[in-house]
Amino acid sequence: xxxxxxxxxxxxxxxxxxxxxxxxxxxxxxxxxxxxxxxxxxxxxxxxxxxxxxxxxxxxxxxxxxxxxxxxxxxxxxxxxxxxxxxxxxxxxxxxxxxxxxxxxxxxxxxxxxxxxxxxxxxxxxxxxxxxxxxxxxxxxxxxxxxxxxxxxxxxxxxxxxxxxxxxxxxxxxxxxxxxxxxxxxxxxxxxxxxxxxxxxxxxxxxxxxxxxxxxxxxxxxxxxxxxxxxxxxxxxxxxxxxxxxxxxxxxxxxxxxxxxxxxxxxx
Numbered sequence: 001x002x003x004x005x006x007x008x009x010x011x012x013x014x015x016x017x018x019x020x021x022x023x024x025x026x027x028x029x030x031x032x033x034x035x036x037x038x039x040x041x042x043x044x045x046x047x048x049x050x051x052x053x054x055x056x057x058x059x060x061x062x063x064x065x066x067x068x069x070x071x072x073x074x075x076x077x078x079x080x081x082x083x084x085x086x087x088x089x090x091x092x093x094x095x096x097x098x099x100x101x102x103x104x105x106x107x108x109x110x111x112x113x114x115x116x117x118x119x120x121x122x123x124x125x126x127x128x129x130x131x132x133x134x135x136x137x138x139x140x141x142x143x144x145x146x147x148x149x150x151x152x153x154x155x156x157x158x159x160x161x162x163x164x165x166x167x168x169x170x171x172x173x174x175x176x177x178x179x180x181x182x183x184x185x186x187x188x189x190x191x192x193x194x195x196x197x198x199x200x201x202x203x204x205x206x207x208x209x210x211x212x213x214x215x216x217x218x219x220x221x222x223x224x225x226x227x228x229x230x231x232x233x234x235x236x237x238x239x240x241x242x243x244x245x246x247x248x249x250x251x252x253x254x255x256x257x258x259x260x261x262x263x264x265x266x267x268x
Contacts, residue, residue: 010239011141016241017067018068020240020244020247021146021238022143028130032127032130033127036123036126040053047111050119054118054122057129060125060129060130060132073136080129085121087121087124088117092109095117096112135164143160144157144160145234146238147161169213
């Protein structure tokens with residue numbers, strides 16, 4: 001029997017971790033970020049380096065793999081990794097201070113620069129990685145439904161979600177315009193100057209398309225009674241996976257253990 005439209009728009013996830021309620025995922029994100037900053041204060045080796053942030057990043061990979069989102073998150077994680085490595089190298093060789101750790105010709109690596117580089121790089125990787133997991137396992141309409149269910153005004157939730165969707169829409173439209181330019185014989189690949197010459201003319205249709213699209217969305221929202229006062233009805237029903245209590249307890253226990261361990265290290 002063919003599913004109805006209402007059944008088709010519902011989201012059914014087999015993976016329990018990926019199907020967690022958005023508020024539970026957000027709790028995991030907040031607690032993980034808190035633990036990252038706490039772990040970043042732990043200094044080891046004689047150079048006082050925050051090396052505990054390195055194995056802590058493995059938690060991101062484990063969560064993504066367990067959620068079945070490791071393949072989808074690979075590109076975003078690689079971008080964050082490249083940015084973090086650049087920050088690590090720049091900080092390690094440009095920030096002086098402390099003991100000299102390594103020297104090769106005019107290149108010098110000092111203790112302060114290496115410690116700052118490791119701290120900044122892996123904090124970006126850890127915090128950025130957990131947000132990648134959140135958005136790769138949660139669709140925009142799930143976030144919107146959870147925000148409205150929490151009591152947030154539907155207009156604010158729509159603005160938040162439309163901002164997230166606009167990034168994807170503009171990205172797809174820019175690729176379409178660049179492919180059209182390429183089909184017309186315009187060179188779009190090459191060095192930075194060639195790419196800039198092809199990119200800037202594409203901004204005009206991209207901006208005009210965004211303006212026209214915003215007008216169409218306004219008309220669609222008005223036709224659906226978006227500005228009308230009163231209770232709203234939703235065809236999409238957000239469901240819980242059933243693992244939310246266990247995940248919350250595990251996340252809180254891990255956070256308390258890490259904070260308690262850090263306090264114990266301070267005292268001892």
